[in-house]
Amino acid sequence: MRRISIFGATGSIGQNTIDLIARAPDAYRVVALTGGQNIAQLARDARRLKAEIAVTADETLLDALRDALADSGVEAAAGRAALVEAATRPADWVMSAIVGAAGLEPGLRALEQGADLALANKESMVCAGPLMLRTARAHGGRLLPVDSEHSAVFQALIGEDLSAVERVIITASGGAFRDWPLEDLEKATPEQAATHPNWDMGQRITIDSASMFNKALELIETREFFGIDPAMIETVVHPESMIHALVGFNDGALMAHVGPPDMRHAIGFALHYPDRQTLPVERLDLVKLGQLTFRPACETRWPALRLAREVMQAGGLMGAVFNAAKEEALTAFIARQITFPRMAGIVEDVLTRLSSHAGHNVDAITLDMVAEVDHLARVAARTVITGQA
Ligand code: NAD
Ligand code: MG
Numbered sequence: 292m293r294r295i296s297i298f299g300a301t302g303s304i305g306q307n308t309i310d311l312i313a314r315a316p317d318a319y320r321v322v323a324l325t326g327g328q329n330i331a332q333l334a335r336d337a338r339r340l341k342a343e344i345a346v347t348a349d350e351t352l353l354d355a356l357r358d359a360l361a362d363s364g365v366e367a368a369a370g371r372a373a374l375v376e377a378a379t380r381p382a383d384w385v386m387s388a389i390v391g392a393a394g395l396e397p398g399l400r401a402l403e404q405g406a407d408l409a410l411a412n413k414e415s416m417v418c419a420g421p422l423m424l425r426t427a428r429a430h431g432g433r434l435l436p437v438d439s440e441h442s443a444v445f446q447a448l449i450g451e452d453l454s455a456v457e458r459v460i461i462t463a464s465g466g467a468f469r470d471w472p473l474e475d476l477e478k479a480t481p482e483q484a485a486t487h488p489n490w491d492m493g494q495r496i497t498i499d500s501a502s503m504f505n506k507a508l509e510l511i512e513t514r515e516f517f518g519i520d521p522a523m524i525e526t527v528v529h530p531e532s533m534i535h536a537l538v539g540f541n542d543g544a545l546m547a548h549v550g551p552p553d554m555r556h557a558i559g560f561a562l563h564y565p566d567r568q569t570l571p572v573e574r575l576d577l578v579k580l581g582q583l584t585f586r587p588a589c590e591t592r593w594p595a596l597r598l599a600r601e602v603m604q605a606g607g608l609m610g611a612v613f614n615a616a617k618e619e620a621l622t623a624f625i626a627r628q629i630t631f632p633r634m635a636g637i638v639e640d641v642l643t644r645l646s647s648h649a650g651h652n653v654d655a656i657t658l659d660m661v662a663e664v665d666h667l668a669r670v671a672a673r674t675v676i677t678g679q680a
Contacts, residue, residue: 292318292319292320293319294322294381294384295320295322296321296322296378296382296384296401297312297324297386297388298325298374298377298378298385298386298388298389298398298412299388299389299390299394299412300324300325300333300386300388301326301327301329301332302388302389303492304386304437304493304554305326305386306332307558308388308409309340311559311562311571312340313339313340319340321340321341322342322382323342323345323378323380324336324337324346325347325348325389325397326345326347326348327348328349328352330347330352333345333347333356334363337360337363338360338363338365341365343365343380344366344377344380345365345366345368346367346368346374348370348371348374348393349369352369353367353368353370374397375400377397378397378400378404379401379403380404381406382404384406385398385401385407385409387409387415389412390412390495390496391618392414392418392611392665395414395415395418395658395661398410398412399419399422399658402427402430402432405431406432407432407433407434407435408433408435409435409437409562410423410434413441413512414508414614416515417508417511417512417610417613417614418611418614419658420512420515420653421653422658422661423515424515425654433564434516436512436561437554437558437561438509438512439536440535441513441536442535442556442557442561443534443537444459444461444513444536444548445516446548447538447546448517453518455542456523456539456540457539458523458524458525458538459513459517459519459523459525459536460525460537460545461506461510461513462537463500463506463526463527463529464487464489464490464529464531464532465488465503466488466501466502466503467484467485467488467500467501468483468501468631469488469528469530476630476631477632478630481498481625484501484502484624484631485497485501487500488532489530489531489532490532490552495625498621499617499621502593502634503588503593503595504638506588506593506595506596507595507598507613508599508617510600510603511599511602514603527586527588528587528588529585531584533549533550533551533552533575533580534547534548534583535549535550536548550575551572553573555570555572556572559572594639595617595635595638601642605646605649605650606649606650606651606653607648607651608649608651608664609642609649611664611668613638614665614668615665615666615669616637617638619669619672619676620634620638620672620676621634623676629676637672637675637676638672641668641675645668648664
């Protein structure tokens with residue numbers, strides 16, 4: 292039986308992962324499930340899957356979790372230290388699906404004990420790509436992309452020589468506001484931004500899809516994951532979200548990955564890699580689909596895309612600066628402290644203030660260095676947001 296842990300089990304990716312695991316209960320032994328405030332869901336899944344331990348990130352909810360798990364035989368724990376401890380428990384395959392930079396350390400700890408890490412948490416690669424790759428290599432675990440675009444690129448590259456790759460095209464749905472007049476964005480609410488035309492995802496990534504900060508993170512993730520030169524990475528708006536990414540080779544061939552917008556494909560691919568197994572995803576009827584459309588990804592509408600290029604150019608720890616500033620700006624938008632278009636301005640301002648973190652020797656970066664820069668960027672972002680600068 293394969294030992295499985297799921298970090299961020301109560302979220303959108305976590306629940307899709309559980310959907311797949313629960314279909315083959317005899318194939319897996321669940322070690323750890325973690326969540327946040329949704330104790331009922333966490334306890335229900337931990338009981339159902341007979342997990343060894345359930346952890347809530349919220350220390351104040353330990354008693355609630357203990358009560359919910361009474362007489363179940365599942366261990367209950369709470370807080371950041373418990374989360375990290377759970378990641379050190381031996382497992383064969385670990386899903387990293389916490390949202391934000393908070394997912395970095397548990398994923399790293401899982402890699403350190405030699406697990407294969409299925410990486411939905413794109414922030415890990417944006418903040419500390421070289422550290423993730425180095426840790427996986429050192430301990431023999433595989434790093435498997437779960438972001439649909441990166442799973443698509445990964446699959447298109449199987450059996451190929453990276454030196455024959457000419458370009459990588461990452462598609463973007465365009466999110467909730469792709470057809471809005473630019474001047475209306477000032478009035479956009481968090482609720483409007485959190486409605487995705489195609490994908491059903493967590494609130495934060497859905498708003499990041501509307502601003503294209505999600506795509507910006509994914510461009511950096513592509514660079515880090517596959518070592519692709521930033522000049523070879525393109526974005527195109529593809530409203531139907533059926534083609535997830537394309538890889539172009541030096542003979543002109545473009546290999547596209549096509550499938551319905553259902554994360555269980557990418558999760559299942561990472562779960563069964565290197566095999567392919569039957570997955571419960573819809574089979575596309577191309578005739579019914581009729582046509583697929585594409586539009587340019589306008590950097591005036593989505594300045595996050597330009598910022599991502601600047602971050603890739605700057606290198607060093609600027610990915611961690613970018614992500615932390617974005618997380619703070621997003622939190623402020625959700626709290627209605629700033630307007631939707633203001634998020635990009637705040638991130639740009641923080642990138643300028645912390646530009647000295649560019650160009651470090653990235654091979655030598657450590658978790659402490661990333662944590663320090665993350666902290667500095669959050670402080671700077673809050674200073675800009677509250678206008679104290
Ligand atoms: P979500 O908001 O639905 O779930 C997030 C999970 O993380 C929950 O279990 C929550 O309790 C937990 N969590 C949140 N903050 C935490 C903290 N500080 N410490 C510990 N746990 C915490 O998010 P999601 O949509 O499932 O996305 C998870 C990750 O996967 C993100 O990095 C996202 O970018 C990535 N991703 C998601 C999708 C998708 O379809 N949802 C697709 C590609 C990539
Ligand atoms: Mg994606």
